[in-house]
Amino acid sequence: MSINGIGNYSAYSNLFSGMYSKTNTYKNTASDLQALMKRVDEVRSPEYRKKIRSQLEGGTSKNSETGTVSSELKLSEAASDLKKKSAELSALSMSDIKDKDVLVKKVTAFAESYNSAVDAMGKSDSVDALRAGLSMTNTVKTYSGALSRIGVKVGSDNKLTVNEETLRAADDNAVSSMFGSSYSPVARVADKAEDIGKAAVNKAQTTAFRSMMYGDTGSSGLYSGYNTFASSFLGTFFDSRT
Numbered sequence: 001m002s003i004n005g006i007g008n009y010s011a012y013s014n015l016f017s018g019m020y021s022k023t024n025t026y027k028n029t030a031s032d033l034q035a036l037m038k039r040v041d042e043v044r045s046p047e048y049r050k051k052i053r054s055q056l057e058g059g060t061s062k063n064s065e066t067g068t069v070s071s072e073l074k075l076s077e078a079a080s081d082l083k084k085k086s087a088e089l090s091a092l093s094m095s096d097i098k099d100k101d102v103l104v105k106k107v108t109a110f111a112e113s114y115n116s117a118v119d120a121m122g123k124s125d126s127v128d129a130l131r132a133g134l135s136m137t138n139t140v141k142t143y144s145g146a147l148s149r150i151g152v153k154v155g156s157d158n159k160l161t162v163n164e165e166t167l168r169a170a171d172d173n174a175v176s177s178m179f180g181s182s183y184s185p186v187a188r189v190a191d192k193a194e195d196i197g198k199a200a201v202n203k204a205q206t207t208a209f210r211s212m213m214y215g216d217t218g219s220s221g222l223y224s225g226y227n228t229f230a231s232s233f234l235g236t237f238f239d240s241r242t
Helices: 010-016 030-043 046-057 069-090 094-098 100-121 127-142 144-149 164-169 172-178 185-214 221-239
Strands: 152-154 160-162
Touching (some): 069 185, 094 100, 100 127, 100 160, 100 185, 144 152
Antiparallel strands (some): 152 160
16 A cells, blocks of 8 residues: 555644644643544544445445455545546537437436446545545535436436436436536536445455454554544545555
8 A cells, every 4th residue: 555645634734723823731641642642533434434335325234245345445446447438428519419319318327337436435544535425416406406417317316317208308408518518517427436335445454454464353452542533534644545
């Protein structure tokens, strides 16, 4: 694992913002470290991830396969496919949009890939992947009305359903505004899919590292205390890289 880009810890940067301030009279003290790790534990707690995951899944529950190396890699693959399908859809020209067979094929492929990514996110334990996924689904929800008018319905479970008849009859300019440009909502989905994929890979690496170094439980022997610290720190660090 590379640790290049350590400055790009984005979502957690506020945790460290006061540690090196000249006005912080408690810097580098044991109490500072304890407070920091307590906050890290809160952010990385199952309850925190469950809250985000619940919003992504529309309330469905996770299963025992959540947070495994396999589930994170599957999310990475799903995100990669979604990025590809999103890019293809946003690259449609007006002539492509007027060809309704091409349009239906591309939109359907995008919707299927999007739904697969939503499913895969429900089995992720990466805070960063879940956050990016929530941002992505919220973006799509923002345009649910416009999407519905051109034949793409956003369900309560965040999944997409394509009405081919409505899509074929939709105004070409309305379709183009949703799909056919680098500034469209679909292009933004592609950006978020990339973020999701990176976070999922990082989480898979961290999970594999923990398993290799400490075993599945990580709570035996003389190293249990160190493992708790290392797991929290490494998980936060690698999940926050972009």
